Amino acid sequence: MSPTSPTGQASPANTTDIADIADIADITDITDEVPRLPVDPLLDDPGTRIVVCCGAGGVGKTTTAAALGLRAAERGRRVVVLTIDPARRLAQSMGLGELDNVPRPVPGTDPAAGGELFAMMLDMKRTFDEIVEAHADPARARAILDNPFYQSLSAGFAGTQEYMAMEKLGQLAARGEWDLIVVDTPPSRSALDFLDAPQRLGSFLDGRFIRVLTAPAKAGGRAGRKVMSLGMAGLQLFTGTLGKVLGTALLRDVQTFVAAMDTMFGGFRTRADATYRLLQAPGTAFLVVAAPERDALREAAYFVERLAADRMPLAGLVLNRVHASAAARLSAERALAAAEILDPAGPAAAGPAGDAGGAGGAPGAPGAKNLAPGGIVDHSRGQDRLRSARPSPEPHPPADAPPTPRTPQTAETTEDPRRPAQPEEAADRQDTDGLAAGLLRVHAERMRQVARESRMRARFTAVHPRVPMVEVAALPGDVHDLAGLRAIGERLASGAD
Amino acid sequence: MVSGKGGTGKTTVAAALALALAEEGRRTLLVEVEGRQGIAQLFETEPLPYEERRIAIGPGGGEVFALAIDAERALLDYLQMFYKLGGAGRALRRIGAIDFATTIAPGLRDVLLTGKACEAVRRRGQDGRWAYDAVIMDAPPTGRIARFLGVHHEVAGLARVGPVHHQAQAVMRVLKSAETAVHLVTLLEEMPVQETADGIAELRAAGLPVGVVAVNMVRPPVLAAPPRPEGDPAALAEALARAGLGGAAGLAGPLLAEGREYAARLALEAAQRAELAGLGLPVHELPLLAEGVDLAGLYRLARLLREQRW
Structure with a gap:
């Protein structure tokens, strides 16, 4: 069945x-x-x-x-x-x-x-x-x-x-x-x-096992006869074996237990x-x-x-x-392209091929440990080693530093991200652009996750299309x-x- | 021993560890005890029989063997090995004794599973060398691990003399020795972290050696710094428009909301990391493989473990 x-x-x-x-x-x-x-x-x-x-x-x-x-x-x-x-x-x-x-x-x-x-x-x-x-x-x-x-x-x-x-x-x-x-x-x-x-x-x-177990405790009663089909030799071999394996004291405990539970x-x-x-x-x-x-x-x-x-x-x-x-109409690709325009020196690992870096094996964009708020900095030593193949991230920015472009991959990045000093409004604008680029990259990751989840779901529903479903955000x-x-x-x- | 809350990927971590330890000329045995055939699925092979068979070559050039322990077969093996039962084993099966022993009898199942693993640990080849340089068990979940590993202690108490008693004590000696380590797999989420802390306390109380904490499925950070969620939607919309995005006004709100969620998640993860750091154990991190763990992903994780010198 x-x-x-x-x-x-x-x-x-x-x-x-x-x-x-x-x-x-x-x-x-x-x-x-x-x-x-x-x-x-x-x-x-x-x-x-x-x-x-x-x-x-x-x-x-x-x-x-x-x-x-x-x-x-x-x-x-x-x-x-x-x-x-x-x-x-x-x-x-x-x-x-x-x-x-x-x-x-x-x-x-x-x-x-x-x-x-x-x-x-x-x-x-x-x-x-x-x-x-x-x-x-x-x-x-x-x-x-x-x-x-x-x-x-x-x-x-x-x-x-x-x-x-x-x-x-x-x-x-x-x-x-x-x-x-x-x-x-x-x-x-x-x-x-x-x-x-x-x-x-x-x-x-x-x-029959339970009857065999209870049989000795019942001193050859009805249950004992029922297991005769095994043959007497079989029964003796069996209880003898149990005794050998479990030890006679434990076997007695088991038998007492099973006999006591029998009625229940x-x-x-x-x-x-x-x-x-x-x-x-x-x-x-x-x-x-x-x-x-x-x-x-x-x-x-x-x-x-x-x-x-x-x-x-x-x-x-x-x-x-x-x-x-809520912004599903903006695809991951377009979001990343826009982020690139606003903040060309942003984390390259979030690029289209990186697939959020996960499949790439590296646990994230380099420089991740500078993430700062709330102690992300306290990484294990293992994490350090894990990244050791990469160029070291730049020194810690102050905790309240704006998310200005940083170049963790300095060694691999050809364009110079260093920008000349800007007037006040331009700095504000650059700030907002940085924020926008960041949000767009977060959105791109979200969209990829949404796509992944919907692929997983589609695999299930293809096999079980009639199973009603509710999704919980x-x-x-x-x-x-x-x-x-x-x-x-x-x-x-x-x-x- | 690799344990962890359900859903944390302990089978994956156990398999990656077995691969990672398979260095040049070394052999590891990866043992599965829960009958899920998770190892076969990971290594993309046929379901494993109750038999040690080679399933992979480690990135270090060694060999990985796998064994899915079947409690019933393990019991018959055991009886055969120690008591030369022959036909009596079949008789035991016929009357349901084996069923009883492996499914109903308390802990016997666990006794057999850990007993079999310890046998592999202690086995030597004809050349006198250890048959395996390392035995890795994909063990039951954290909530059950201390009891699972402590079962022989209980058995030694139940069977106060005789071969079962001695066997149980021998297994406990292996499990409590410095050669054993129980590694716990967790996620950067509250419940798995809590369960890890509880599991460690239980294992320590039982005198079982705790190894490391493996944080699995760590999501790579998207940004060098989290976006400030209090940004001005109008200014943001302008910036989006500058980047050539149409309908920017309607995007600003949702993007800010996603930014806030992202920041909240980072804060939560940071809190969990701090919690784990307070456990006084080495902590290793493994990245989330976005498309799930396939064979290539498994080797990648193994390589990362080697780089981390776990």
């Missing part, structure tokens, strides 16, 4: 590699046909009960989830946001200072529309402990909680997070206290383990299955979050395909950190308060221009 390897691992390499599809970027009108993801209608629809944000790491999943939750709450819904591992300041802004594994109201939410916002951060160990306490009698619960094997399992090694996220989602849904649950998926190695959790747990529980496992599985079905239900909306970068969009494409394979309801793609320009900095989340919410609802 799902395209995973036996270990449940996603194998993105098998999917369509959108980056390999050449020249699709030229078909620019493709982007015009992409349906717009209607965020507000989605959040307002009482039929929407669960929104799951998924995608590669570092694309703004958590922030998107929080912004959606806040927006839905301030539009009148009773919302809980389940986050897995929020950045500290974002967590603080949502009142998630303490890790007590229960949803807390988010202070500062505007209640005017009658909605409410709760938020919680997943505490894996706590979630696990609660399951044990809820489903085992006190003596057995104690035996499990004290088991060293359990203690390291529940502390959150790879994999546990996904089960616990599913479990918590199921719990929140079952409580029926919220009419919308927004989930931020774990930053797991493939971000898909979230979907695999129930299935993997299921195949483990259906496997069925419940685990039932709930995991139920949560999986909940995710497939029409009330659920998956949002794939990405940034306009190759890797992030490659992951997004894989995710879209994987959700389809699992018949999970995909609402659309949120493309974060998209850049735009980049903010200058990180978001760490409700005002910032509101701003993101606005952008989610209106889309970038």
Whole structure:
């Protein structure tokens, strides 16, 4: 059914590699046909009960989830946001200072529309402990909680997070206290383990291994007979091997643990299955979050395909950190040509072939370290070495010096940039020209970035033209308060221009 | 060990480092543990099997081998190597024990991944020389790295005696030795920098050796000095018109706004640089490759790392 390897691992390499599809970027009108993801209608629809944000790491999943939750709450819904591992300041802004594994109201939410916002951060160990306490009698619960094997399992090694996220989602849904649950998926190695959790747990529980493990503890009971198909010799070899590999003390711990968990496992599985079905239900909306970068969009494409394979309801793609320009009619080339006229001695590295210097390998125009404001000067030694092949930049100008032409590439520049002393107005004019040239160069870089991003986007939409999309304009900095989340919410609802 | 927040490009940096260290006659092994086939994508090759194979010649003339560790295969290897299991390994797989061990059992997966990498570190060729001069692991993200590397410590506590205990202790000795370094990749953005600081604190608390901070995707400055955003739009429009741009009046406002955003970004980056400088570790910077990292870009990054004597 799902395209995973036996270990449940996603194998993105098998999917369509959108980056390999050449020249699709030229078909620019493709982007015009992409349906717009209607965020507000989605959040307002009482039929929407669960929104799951998924995608590669570092694309703004958590922030998107929080912004959606806040927006839905301030539009009148009773919302809980389940986050897995929020950045500290974002967590603080949502009142998630303490890790007590229960949803807390988010202070500062505007209640005017009658909605409410709760938020919680997943505490894996706590979630696990609660399951044990809820489903085992006190003596057995104690035996499990004290088991060293359990203690390291529940502390959150790879994999546990996904089960616990599913479990918590199921719990929140079952409580029926919220009419919308927004989930931020774990930053797991493939971000898909979230979907695999129930299935993997299921195949483990259906496997004979668990019965073999529990068999010795049950002293040859019914479960022991079931594994007879392996042959007695096989069983002995097996437990003997386990004993050798793990050490008999650890094997005993494992057996005690598995035996103690035995009665609970069925419940685990039932709930995991139920949560999986909940995710497939029409009330659920998956949002794939990405940034306009190759890797992030490659992951997004894989995710879209994987959700389809699992018949999970995909609402659309949120493309974060998209850049735009209000002066888009001025192309990078024309801007640079104009900058050249105004300030012929300006940084040549920003020339058309340089492509902002990035692909050229040098980390920027020489002389960059004279940038001055706010400590850009404090470069690592490595940066120095990195530039050592270049002529040294000229000495530091005073911090408040106007951006007069400087010639970092003195050795390579043929024309003499030195200008004779000018009368006052001429100096003013030269000042303004310098400013204009600078702004034009900044604009050129912006336009190149816009073009790059739109190429990346076109590659994605060519392969998945029917996936609704919303673009969220980049903010200058990180978001760490409700005002910032509101701003993101606005952008989610209106889309970038 | 190369770690970093998701999206910072740690696979790229790990690969560039493996290339950079592949000097004349030297061999490096680049290890992938997360099953993403990121190395194969970077080197533009077929997906890697569970097998060490040569994938590149370093700019220094040495060889780069790559290995995508598969936890299940690593477990069977391990059992075979130490216990000569033969057919019993298949029996284990049939009853789901291998699945259990590699996906459900806590940390066993991590044990196998780090264990396999340490095996490669300690391996010697027939001539008695080290099989690899350097082993570079594209490790799990910063949020998980201390736990990932500390798993053997935990295992040694769980299995108090026996071969697993000894194996775990041997691996911990390698990981904590001066021959190991955990490098952290970050961007000049607030969250990755914060996570880097947290990761360093965790690694230090666990007694694991921290290497350097690699700032990836550094955007090259466009200007020698940021434009002053408080410029007069009318004067600016005149200047634009002098340069022959039509509709200059309508351009001045948007250009000033872009200038302000640019200045704000520079200020933010400067603040992050200052933050990183306060961590007390060497900081290296790598430029943003505008069109994404292709093979040529990877070699370029490797050359930059060599020039920086990382």
